[in-house]
Amino acid sequence: MAATEPVDIVELGVGDAQAGLVLSTEAGWNQNEADWRFFLSKGIVFGMRDGARLVATAALLPYSAANAWISMVLVTADFRRRGIARRLVDACLGVATRRGLTTWLDATPAGTSVYGPLGFTPTLQLRRLRLPKPPEAKATRQLSAGNIEALVVRDAGAMGFDRSTLLSEFAARSGSHVVSCAQAMALIRDGRTARHIGPVLADRPDQALALVDAVVGTEPGSWLIDAVHSQDEFLNGLIRSGWNIERPFQRMRFGRATMLSAELPFAVAGPEFG
Template structure:
């Protein structure tokens, strides 16, 4: 795609899941094909093609109460620095505006410098952490199967809006688990390269840490988790247990929040889903 050529933005369909996966894999992200199918079947995904090859994407995933998530902003290496990502985000914002949606996203530090001038306001911060295997084989708290309804109710309080459709889709996948223990709940699912834990919801940090510890000792890794930075006791506990911080994310919002969260989660479903 030559720099002087116009950028032709198209709306993608479910048949583009594999092509989207190629882009996110190139970027080293953890999404699998099932994740792409969520965006393509439940959201709006805009893309740019070059000679038939998908070279860029951005997704708008509507939730309830007039909220939506922007994510999967990807441009292949040889098509960058041409303003494509900005135009794709603008397409998502235009689609959200037509539907009266407040949009959210979780940005890398570099992305935050781009989204700020577009009108996005910072809210909370996240830290992505990775664990290959637990440090020791000490005994852990027992795990119980958790209820999807209970998880969705607690997630709604933490987010300020309902995401039961998304959580139900996650829970129905092979190898997904909803687990609970001592007033804490979490969803565990497969990613492309690592198992992902989140959201993690609990009354206290020690409950959340105990549940995460029991999860990672119940099966093999590697593991990823996206912890809320303001939950400092939880974050410090993860690092002490051997988790390594890989990168920060800044949560940002375009428009007014419909409702304030009743209680922050300890970890989120992922920067692509919120």
């Protein structure tokens, strides 16, 4: 394909889940096919093709109270630096504007310089951490089965809007669990390369750390968590426990804030979901 040849934007469907997974796998991201099917069935996903090959995507995932999340902004290596990602994000913003939605995203440092000029303003910061496979699984604290309804309510307080559809779908997946430990609760789910912990909600940092410690003691394997940077006691506790920071994310908002959050989470559901 010539570098100047135009590529049309198309709206994707659930049948494109495998093609989307190829793109996110190329980028080294943790999404699995179930994640892609959720975006394609519950959100609006735009893409560009080179013939039959999907070469770029961007997703708009509506939530409640006129909020939506933009994510899965992916361009395969040989189509980058052509303005494709910007065009796809503009398509998402166009839909959001027509529907009167406030849009959010979690940007990498490179993405922050792109989204800022579009009118996105920074809010909180995140740090993605990975815990390599531990030598052996050994539970150190008692975990209890959590309640998805209670998690949904508390998550809504932290986000400022309801995400019951997302969290209920997560909880219903094979391998997913809602867990609690003292006054802390979290959702655990599978990813392509690692198990993911989040959101994590608690009254205090020590409660959040105790829950995470109990979770990773239940099974071997690699873990990911997206911690809120300003929760410094929690973040530093993870690092002392052997978690390694992989990359930062900057949460950004386009449009007015629709609701105030009642509490700050310790970790989020993931940069692709908020």
